[in-house]
Amino acid sequence: MNKELEPASKSLKRDEMIKYAYDLFYKNGFHATGVDTIAEGTGISKRTLYKHFTSKEGLIVATIDYYHAMRYETISGYLKKSTLKNPVEKILVLFDFLAELVDSGMLDGCFAMNAKTEYANKAREIEAAYEAYVAAVQQLIELYLEEGNVTNSKSAAIQVVMLFEGAIIRSKATGNSQSVRLAKEAAKLICNQ
Incomplete structure (x- = not known):
């Protein structure tokens, strides 16, 4: 992969996770929405999710932002x-x-x-x-x-x-x-x- 495209690609994936999590959190609540559901819905692994957000709380902060x-x-x-x-x-x-x-x-x-x-x-x-x-x-x-x-x-x-x-x-x-x-x-x- 072209190294110049990597940061943009990572940023797009991060934005996708935030928007998907935002929709789920708004619909179902924060405690009722698990990280597994978010990872599955975006097609990424939990490991990748935790590379972008160190915790579920970090993901929630990103969705509030x-x-x-x-x-x-x-x-x-x-x-x-x-x-x-x-x-x-x-x-x-x-x-x-x-x-x-x-x-x-x-x-x-x-x-x-x-x-x-x-x-x-x-x-x-x-x-x-x-x-x-x-x-x-x-x-x-x-x-x-x-x-x-x-x-x-x-x-x-x-x-x-x-x-x-x-x-x-x-x-x-x-x-x-x-x-x-x-x-x-x-x-x-x-x-x-």
């Missing part, structure tokens, strides 16, 4: 395409985005939050990957709130994230987007103080 990049890009794009001019109104569109997901049948919740919940107090690297995702979303919200001259935008951003996360959990439990709409109303109050 994949979700982080994908979801952050989707959220950013959703906000950018909004025709609203007011930055505060624009950031509240996040709740509309979530309501659309829920109304379309996406009731599996936040991938990163699901991982953190299943591995709470058991795998620090998984919790850290979740926290990095939430911090990025919080920072994005804070930027919009600062632009909208919201007093104490950092505190307000934390509160909006809490409402957003709560709406995700509640909509997953109820199977509808009513909690998302209520969370948006609460976020409006926080942002317009």
